[in-house]
Amino acid sequence: MEHVIGTAHPVKDDGNMRMARVRDVGETWYHLYDRVAGCDHERPLGPSERRRCWEILEEVADLFCVRVIAAVLMSNHFHMIVVQPATLPAEEEVCHRYAR
Helix, strand or coil, rough: CCCCCCCCCCCCCCCCCCCCCCCCCEEEEEEEEEEEECCCCCCCHHHHHHHHHHHHHHHHHHHHHCEEEEEEECCEEEEEEEEECCCCCHHHHHHHHHHH
């Protein structure tokens, strides 16, 4: 049996259960993106909003223990590459980060 990232249940390869697609093999990279407006002509993120987004991004990345490798914030959408470390912090560290 092995444990799969993101689950508390073991994954068993006995032919009766599907094999896990995600294995604990090290740090995990994610490409995150989203559109922040509903219509093509909407451009809600001006310079001041983008600056505030960067501030929030730094706070959230620290809280959730991810590294932001690259990010671009445009007037109506964003793209980010983030990395989750292979070893997650201890419970005490998580509580300390949250309490800040």
